[in-house]
Amino acid sequence: MSNCGCQHEARNAMERRVLWVALSLNAAMAVIGAMAGWIAQSAGLLADALDMLSDATAYAIGLAAIGRAVRFKVNAAYASGGVLLLLGVGVLAEVGRRALYGSAPEGAWMIGIACLSLVVNVAVLRLLSPLRDGGVHLRASWIFTRADIVANVGVILSGALVAWLDSRVPDLAIGGLIGLYVIKEALEILREARSTRDDAAAVEPTEADQ
Template identity: 75%
Template sequence: MSDCGFHHEAKNVAERRVLWIALVLNAAMAVIGGVAGWIAQSAGLLADALDMLSDATAYAIGLIAIGRTARFKANAAWLSGSVLLVLGVGVLIEVGRRVLHGAEPLSGWMIGTALLSLAVNVYVLRLLAPLKSGEVHLRATWLFTRADVVANVGVILAGVLVLWLGSPYPDYIIGTLIGLYVIKEAVEILGDARQARQDARNPGNAAE
């Protein structure tokens, strides 16, 4: 029995280390992406930065949830999904504002910043791979990062199209797609959290 306890403790230590690395990297990229998005007048970069910020929040919640009850973890995942849903809707609103008022996104900033974000997210995704089939609050962190990788590739493509076409619309389109993708991920996480809450209330059903 003591060996089981040691294994669980070691697992928690490893999870904390991974989540701390992910938290620091995503928080840094959220700041860098946000500043770059503002300078570049890019809805796509701003959307990507908000997505990274939501990831950092999810990792922080994941750290708090380690070692807590199943119900606490389900509530943590629910909070993560709710934050992500709000940010996704906010992204769509910001894209609409830019379409109405106009913007001139700078493709070089878009491509360079998104490439840096992609490198960070691929690294974090590899770190989180062992957690993707774990408990609900840990699965949420993996889903967040998977969404980021898709978003980074989209921003790079949009930057290339902005340069090629001389039009801001590829940036508007990728900002919209990132917002919709974020909302999709939020709904998936909220669904997982709802199921985890039911399992926590009925542990006998979860064991079947």
């Protein structure tokens, strides 16, 4: 009875349920945030929306990795980190474009949408917290969401500064910082994936000798 795999199957089912909820919420907020970012001319909101989209991608990859071998999970984490790295670079490029060609961000929009995103991300982080030690792919998803919360708070603060100072500089600054933070998180995911791959490779010869 102890080898029936029931607990393993139950955990897989729980992981799928949590990741589906996280995927749905983040995909919805990515669309809402992107639309609001264009309407409000906010680099910060657009950066935040891209971050949410990267989360949705990570959750989709995490779903595919559930119940699979360590190698597949490592590859899933590599894919997540790669996507996040590209998006971080894209955010920095967009901030640079807006700095060159101008923008007129609206602080009220920034604060409102970022507050909604913050509520969603806190809820998702609480759902993911019990699963973050379940595998490198789930750890990557948890890191993504943690990064989002930091970004949300930053957008709220920059929105308040935009409204107070009537200046686009805080919006450009938070957009750039989110881009850099996203890149940092991407590199962390890639490092963890490489470490997990190396640990698995070290175990395989030992198992083969037994």
